[in-house]
Amino acid sequence: MAAARPTLDDLFAELRARGLRATTARRAVLAELLVAGDTHLTADELARRIHADHPAVHLSTVYRTLDALAEAGLIAVARFADQPVTYHLAGDVHHHAVCTACGATINLPAEVLAPVQRRLARDHGFVADPRHLTITGTCAACVDGAARPSPSER
């Protein structure tokens, strides 16, 4: 079920298969997303990293590329609270539990949602294709540790 992590060339081929043109900017974006693994990157972070090798690639191009890749289903989009949108390669679909106290996030395998999907199907005939959920709550550490400074506060 979980596709093995693809190579850059796989991704690039996939991209061309969808009728998108093979450009340096796009290769760079895919390369960075590949390096990032399951980390989530914003358009800006992505652009910054790309600038190291390709100073000419413009932020707006990164946005356009991300749009294209998302539309093509190559990447997934995740939005956390009021932070800027983040992206990561599709195929590694997962969800998040975010601690509202300390900001910690736990990655959850896609299948945690299975029961919900079943229920939606049964009750509403709704075929769920959950791409990215964020479940808020309190992590174990904060539950018993109670008050504690927040590492990734706004």
Place this chain on the structure above:
Amino acid sequence: MAAARPTLDDLFAELRARGLRATTARRAVLAELLVAGDTHLTADELARRIHADHPAVHLSTVYRTLDALAEAGLIAVARFADQPVTYHLAGDVHHHAVCTACGATINLPAEVLAPVQRRLARDHGFVADPRHLTITGTCAACVDGAARPSPSER
């Protein structure tokens, strides 16, 4: 568990109990949210409605009020895709299934998430307090109706 729908005075009392001041703007915001029921309103929509009776209440005040009310736990925040943030009274916690084909949204009772919450607790000691989730997918109509024009397309 599900609190009966409160009156405006209940809410207002609650607000003061939290140490917030009782102002016209805040009363107006709460009043509109109460009228809205389980509909989700953006700050702008809210401001527009409030302007009917209180033309002086400024949009920025609405934002500040919403922040305050959210912080106080009186209202809940929902964010849909790339649309502006929406608000509704807390207490009516629910989730959404949104059809990516036709845009239809189904409100789901909070308890559909119970299995997920249990699992998070068991596997990660994470106490979930899911406030608002949006699950994407395809609604029954679009599943069998297949291709069909989208009423609320971008």
Place this chain on the structure above:
DNA sequence: CTTGATGCAAATGGTTTGCATGTTT
């Protein structure tokens, strides 16, 4: 050579903020 992609700069739009003033307590 045709169409899609890019760079750049400028516009957008939701949301936030600084500050002086008005209100609540």
Place this chain on the structure above:
DNA sequence: AAACATGCAAACCATTTGCATCAAG
């Protein structure tokens, strides 16, 4: 009076867009 809330206008910042140029097919 003191602390807080508001109105207003200006600032912010992520994202989008128009357009002329460039590169991929």
